[in-house]
């Protein structure tokens with residue numbers, strides 16, 4: 001069993017918002033005994049070909065929180081996503097909510113600060129975020145206590161957020177028939193990912209797991225909720241006691257065949273800034289860069 005403080009008697013209310021453009025699932029997680037809630041992994045819409053940013057996905061979540069009279073406490077980023085833009089700063093303007101990420105964000109900022117040739121005005125100390133969590137840190141959402149678990153491998157700063165009987169696993173695990181996320185981005189490591197997955201699988205069997213992405217493998221409908229028990233038994237990459245060695249070989253072979261995510265270039269530049277755009281020029285115009293032959 002895990003050493004992290006877990007209380008399976010607390011049953012948060014979880015509402016999912018699926019973004020079909022990026023196959024991302026965002027969540028509102030609410031304290032059943034107060035109005036307090038958190039948002040996990042919000043999405044800002046982008047038409048990359050047109051360079052156009054819109055807010056429909058974020059507005060849906062804002063409307064949901066407001067119309068149900070909830071108070072937003074935290075905006076949780078499970079990691080620096082490479083496939084969609086975070087809407088956390090936009091949501092914060094309307095609803096507040098501290099923006100949080102793992103403290104190893106500094107490693108991610110160092111790596112991609114170089115890739116995008118950011119000047120010294122781009123701080124690599126995580127100060128763009130309101131709170132940085134390290135492994136085992138706890139936090140409150142109303143009367144609920146959550147714990148952050150460091151789960152590197154997909155990225156160095158990945159965290160799993162456990163709140164009562166639910167865990168938001170980010171890209172540590174996919175649904176059982178989806179397996180696991182890639183571990184080949186700069187700073188990723190398949191062996192570390194295996195070790196992090198074992199941390200998740202050591203949580204209580206009945207814990208509800210909410211994943212960040214689903215692609216409906218083999219034509220099934222999109223799903224986002226599973227349990228530790230199901231993942232342990234049937235996950236196609238790690239279920240049934242798969243060894244570290246077998247997993248690492250499978251993951252590295254598979255990653256070598258994958259293209260870069262469609263939105264990785266805009267996503268990293270924005271998400272390493274906690275969802276903010278790069279600073280505008282003197283006329284108020286905002287630009288994203290395309291680093292050539294760097295990814």
Ligand SMILES: [Fe+2]
Pocket residue numbers: 079080081082083154171181
């Ligand atoms: Fe990811």
